[in-house]
Amino acid sequence: MSYIYRLLAALLLVPLLLTSAGAQTELRDLVNALSGGKLSARAAQIEAIAATGNVHAVPVLRALQDGTLYFRKSDKQIFLTKKSGKDFVLSDPLTLETIATEPRKAFTKVRVNNALRRQIASIIGTMTLHSDDPQARIAAANSIRKTGEAANLPTLNDAIKAEKDGAVLAAMELARAAIILKTDATVDEKVDAIERIRTAGGTSAIPLLRTLAKGSDATLSKAADAAIAEIEQAKALWNIGQTVWYGVSLGSVLLLAAIGLAVTFGVMGVINMAHGEMVMLGAYTTFVVQELIRNNYPGLFDYSLALALPMAFLVSGACGFAMERGIIRFLYGRPLETLLATWGVSLILQQTIRTIFGSTNKEVGNPSWMSGAYEFGGLTLTANRMWIVVFAMVVFSALFIVLKRTGFGLQMRAVTQNRKMASSMGIRTPWVDALTFALGSGIAGIAGVALSQIANVSPNLGQSYIIDSFMVVVFGGVGNLWGTLVGALSLGIANKFLEPYAGAVLAKILILVFIILFIQKRPRGLFALKGRAVEA
């Protein structure tokens, strides 16, 4: 990698060059050259830019890596761009000053591919090793560790000597250790490096250690084997935790999908085949709310889900209310007709949505706080899954409180347990029926908001959850909210523990078989209702 050496030589000259206008012009010419040439020529162009050693090249390279570097079709001038509606906000690639806002159509992107992105990452790594920002230095050290170029070693050694910050130093030492293992350093040095990697832990070093363990040197391969064993043992423990987490996460999705059904089917006994479509309506409401926000108040985008929640509840709730008043109330006590009628409604709703929004998937964006992942020891918790688990628990608790602690909840339970008695006590039973159904549907709508973050928003969204929802409610015990919670979580966790051994297809089949057997043994599910209410 000769450019690294050239880069090093150039780095020494940086203080001199920075002040000279000539260097800026040279860099600008090199940058503007990016607008021409084929993809295959780009590696050489990038190398030339890196060889100037000019720190002003870093933003350009970063933009190239992120795909925000464009050139104007008319004069081949290169700009850093930021999207703003149908326009680009342009800034100068070297001075970073904002220049103008022009329509996007007039610009073409400077193309890169994966190989070039890797090259740029390595270059930025070495160029930012002396940055003023400790975070940038850590990032630089990490990217050097990832690429593992032996040519970076002298630069890294210099940086380590100059480094004062402990955290940065640790990252740099780790990067150094990773590189040393690839060079022809002495055995002692390499054993030290292995020791450092072992204490740092983490699975990213395993591939490197594996190649060493297969090597010819006995001392080295022994040390590497020991380090691998230790890292993997720690990993095995974390893996169990990770599987439980995946299970909880799948369980909470099941819970969200099923919890509305626990009200309409569990409490009211209505076999509502259109339940999935209520979830879908919630997801589409989220889409509409996001579109409105995107077009009118882009700054509020991170709060779009919070705004979508009440809207989804109202839309699905209103739809459920209309369904109960319009259809279901005439069919109480006739499960087969209810099933067919609600299935018909589900088809109508699907086709309506398809007609209005089209059959293609709609893009519902993740707010920034729901993207990415948190590392917690050896666990990786993806942000959207984590918030969905939290959200599912909140919805569950809220519904629980409504049922057990409010007047409406009391009336609802009274009506479902003994309709005649409740009626003679002055409760307007038809009204309670309608509100209960609306509540169940509204909760399904809320679930749709959450599911829009992890699933497709398409007219078929509901269908993929309807079977799972019924499964959870039946397994947990009809009419029991706790049963739904326990049922959802245990099905989720069981599924995730089976999946690595049986594969995704077989795991699902096994779970279904298990539920069939279970229902044979306990027809009323995990938490069966007892007493007279059962017969009603």
Add this chain to the structure above:
Amino acid sequence: MTTAKDKIRSIGLAALATGMMTTAAFAADDTIKVGVLHSLSGTMAISETTLKDAMLMLIEEQNKKGGLLGKQLEAVVVDPASDWPLFAEKARELLDVHDVAAVFGNWTSVSRKSVLPVFEELNGILFYPVQYEGEESQRNVFYTGAAPNQQAIPAVDYLLENEGVERWVLAGTDYVYPRTTNKILEAYLKSKGVTDADIMINYTPFGHADWQTIVSDIKTFGTEGKKTAVVSTINGDANVPFYKELGNQGIAATDIPVVAFSVGEEELAGLDTAPLVGHLAAWNYFQSVESDENAQFIETWRAFTGDDERVTNDPMEAHYIGFNMWVDAVEKAGTTDVDSVIDSIIGVSVPNLSGGYSTMMPNHHITKPVLIGEIQDDGQFEIVDQSDGLVAGDAWSDYLPDSAKLISDWRSPLSCGNFNVATATCGGKGS
């Protein structure tokens, strides 16, 4: 209770009405009818509705040019509703009741298999526009989508040569296309010296939504010190959660690239593609192709749909090619008679949208360029590699032992879809 019953009845009728969204065509004799057999409801509607619209556009454009043989073309659209047996019924309806001259349709391989006997029995013509697993060549069917050697194999070659990939995850949906494609790819990779330990094969159900375990398995599989890539034959709706999970677990394209065979512009329209930049797809056409034909096609398409953000995709181009080939063949034969068209279409060349010409081969497959694209943050693909010239579709894969000996040539005197060159007999596998 009577009111209740009436209401139910009306709901039932409404449900029936939505199920039967058939644009029935009662036409005068001076039109040539063209059948469109794509699902407009059910799980496949997401992909197939677009193709129905594309067909309507092509027919409208042809009529503007004066129709065919002096007659106007007329589309007969039926909805097989993503229901595989219903495809056969609807195909029979098109050929028997509507007496169409040719049918353009189907998406999934299972639906194609379901209509094959109907087209054979009633002697119709079917143009099938989607990339598929190969291992088939039927007299009445023209395959305008990619065979494995026009998509899967070149994509793997690209990863071998440009990314230096040594470890492979073959992930697919559990049905015939991914299973056959992965079988071919496995044989191909092994012929390139890849060992069993370096291949991981994984199947998931249709519409699989929870990818946490599998994505983390892929991540672990990738930490073995060898460059790893995922070859995805995941189909339809399952792609969105798959890519979302990849993005969230931080698998960047620079570490473990994913190359997909079923993800196009249309599928990406439902996704925030920023975390996916750099992942790959292999097709024979991308909307980003720079050619005059393509610019014209996109403009016509957007005008037709009245949506100036509407994207185009590979199967649409396949219909574009297939339709124009059929038009040329009919003009060449001077009749829409099925047997004459089947004979005259072989060798017909029409412009494709990437600036070249595609030709119908004697095995009923066509020649196409192979393009490899990287996903961009605007949901489009950047073309990073392109085959030198055109690749002819191979019906029978050379990498599977029992199909390597088979060839297909529908010209007389051979006139056989599965001719075994070793035994010099027609028939064998797939007959």
